[in-house]
Amino acid sequence: MPVSLELFEEYEKKEKCGLFGIWGTSEASQIVYQGLFAQQHRGQESAGIAVSDGAALNGHAGMGLVSQVFTPRMLREELTGHAAIGHVRYSTTGSSKLCNAQPLLRQYLMGPVAVAHNGNLINAALLRKQYEEHGHIFQSTTDTEIIVHLLAKPTHVEKHDPLPHVLKHLQGAYSLLFLFPNRMEAVRDPWGIRPLVLGKTPQGHWCVASETCAFDAIDATCVREIEPGEIVRIDESGVHSRHFDAPAPELAHCVFEHVYFANPASNIFGQNVHRARERMGRQLAREAPVKADFVMPMPDSGRSAALGFANESGIAFEEGIVPNRFVGRTFILPGQAARDRAVALKLNIIPDVVDGKRVVIVEDSVVRGTTTQSKMRALRKAGAKEIHLRVSCPPIRHPCFYGIDFPTSTELIAHNRTVEQIRDFLEVDSVAYLSLEGLLSCMKLPANDYCTACWSGRYKVPIDQPQSKFSFERDQMKMF
Ligand code: SF4
Numbered sequence: 001m002p003v004s005l006e007l008f009e010e011y012e013k014k015e016k017c018g019l020f021g022i023w024g025t026s027e028a029s030q031i032v033y034q035g036l037f038a039q040q041h042r043g044q045e046s047a048g049i050a051v052s053d054g055a056a057l058n059g060h061a062g063m064g065l066v067s068q069v070f071t072p073r074m075l076r077e078e079l080t081g082h083a084a085i086g087h088v089r090y091s092t093t094g095s096s097k098l099c100n101a102q103p104l105l106r107q108y109l110m111g112p113v114a115v116a117h118n119g120n121l122i123n124a125a126l127l128r129k130q131y132e133e134h135g136h137i138f139q140s141t142t143d144t145e146i147i148v149h150l151l152a153k154p155t156h157v158e159k160h161d162p163l164p165h166v167l168k169h170l171q172g173a174y175s176l177l178f179l180f181p182n183r184m185e186a187v188r189d190p191w192g193i194r195p196l197v198l199g200k201t202p203q204g205h206w207c208v209a210s211e212t213c214a215f216d217a218i219d220a221t222c223v224r225e226i227e228p229g230e231i232v233r234i235d236e237s238g239v240h241s242r243h244f245d246a247p248a249p250e251l252a253h254c255v256f257e258h259v260y261f262a263n264p265a266s267n268i269f270g271q272n273v274h275r276a277r278e279r280m281g282r283q284l285a286r287e288a289p290v291k292a293d294f295v296m297p298m299p300d301s302g303r304s305a306a307l308g309f310a311n312e313s314g315i316a317f318e319e320g321i322v323p324n325r326f327v328g329r330t331f332i333l334p335g336q337a338a339r340d341r342a343v344a345l346k347l348n349i350i351p352d353v354v355d356g357k358r359v360v361i362v363e364d365s366v367v368r369g370t371t372t373q374s375k376m377r378a379l380r381k382a383g384a385k386e387i388h389l390r391v392s393c394p395p396i397r398h399p400c401f402y403g404i405d406f407p408t409s410t411e412l413i414a415h416n417r418t419v420e421q422i423r424d425f426l427e428v429d430s431v432a433y434l435s436l437e438g439l440l441s442c443m444k445l446p447a448n449d450y451c452t453a454c455w456s457g458r459y460k461v462p463i464d465q466p467q468s469k470f471s472f473e474r475d476q477m478k479m480f
Pocket residue numbers: 193253254255256257399400401402403404451452453454455
């Protein structure tokens with residue numbers, strides 16, 4: 001039966017955004033394009049690049065994948081300049097539309113500025129209300145735009161170095177890239193929630209990315225992480241670091257970057273992602289052993305953890321689920337039957353492998369559970385005799401306000417449900433999750449350096465007023 005691909009977007013787990021910037025090369029926009037391409041997994045809704053020629057900024061952004069937004073001619077002939085920043089977006093504040101595509105390019109008293117943001121500002125609604133009450137007009141519905149208004153504030157404009165003053169007003173998660181005609185500035189929030197790294201190309205050009213896998217794509221070397229609470233300025237005279245004064249009693253690196261979001265080839269928070277996931281799989285095998293014929297990953301993010309599970313348990317590793325690489329973002333109809341059909345379109349299960357077998361499936365996480373249920377049904381239909389689901393993180397019971405698009409608590413499968421009730425819902429023979437202690441034991445840094453709010457409910461950056469993704473949407477006008 002044909003499946004309509006336009007009605008309802010799969011609502012599982014989505015990252016907000018990837019950043020890339022480079023300084024000092026006439027091929028800046030083309031290199032940024034490659035850096036964004038390598039980080040496409042961090043956002044597929046829109047992409048944008050802004051360039052500086054030393055006097056002015058020029059930019060282009062569009063909806064869709066990096067390869068759909070830019071043409072080689074555009075990069076070569078229109079986005080010309082010696083410095084550029086770029087952004088791939090998945091929306092967590094503000095809907096998916098062109099006015100919210102980044103980098104945001106704006107003109108203020110001191111000239112043009114482009115801003116690209118990964119994270120979520122938890123006080124954006126409050127700040128925006130204050131500014132709107134003073135007559136400010138916003139052109140987008142993202143939290144990021146408030147940063148430009150703060151930059152243009154008369155008391156900030158007067159400052160020799162306005163950024164530290166601007167950043168003091170922001171609360172929440174923000175890895176930022178700013179491009180001015182004469183400089184690029186890279187910023188990481190004092191909690192270090194989202195990653196941001198500094199690199200250098202073999203030709204000596206400084207670059208900044210969300211993930212180190214972007215450096216691999218352009219043959220650059222990772223020099224170091226941008227530190228929490230640090231501003232790195234890159235200009236003609238080189239790299240200059242300074243810290244800004246904002247309170248953060250402890251670090252709060254997002255563990256979910258390791259569990260699901262980041263590319264396995266990347267090093268995040270000082271640790272390789274594939275290795276971290278492998279350790280999670282090993283720990284899971286120790287915590288929740290099971291007798292089975294083989295261990296199989298749920299493509300693709302469960303692969304490293306499945307390998308760890310297999311190695312630790314001594315159970316054979318097997319590939320029996322083939323993802324359809326051409327489906328891209330999954331759009332599914334509401335309703336479980338339609339969701340089952342959409343999963344069948346996205347994943348091919350090999351009956352020859354699973355028929356009559358006891359299978360351990362390793363999944364990185366379960367959010368709503370509806371898509372996982374479809375996957376488990378498909379396995380059963382393909383003949384699996386027993387299905388044992390092993391999840392390489394604890395049950396997600398709380399929403400994320402720091403830049404991951406999780407549903408509200410009540411939509412989460414683990415909210416107010418026991419593991420046995422989840423097993424029942426997913427129609428499998430057993431379910432086990434990695435414990436929080438077990439997960440943190442797989443991390444390189446001390447447990448206190450990480451955010452675990454979506455599992456523990458402990459929000460290190462206090463949430464006074466929960467903001468929804470559509471806080472700033474009013475839908476009272478439209479332009480064609
Ligand atoms: S709540 Fe979860 S997803 Fe959000 S930053 Fe914390 S660990 Fe990451």
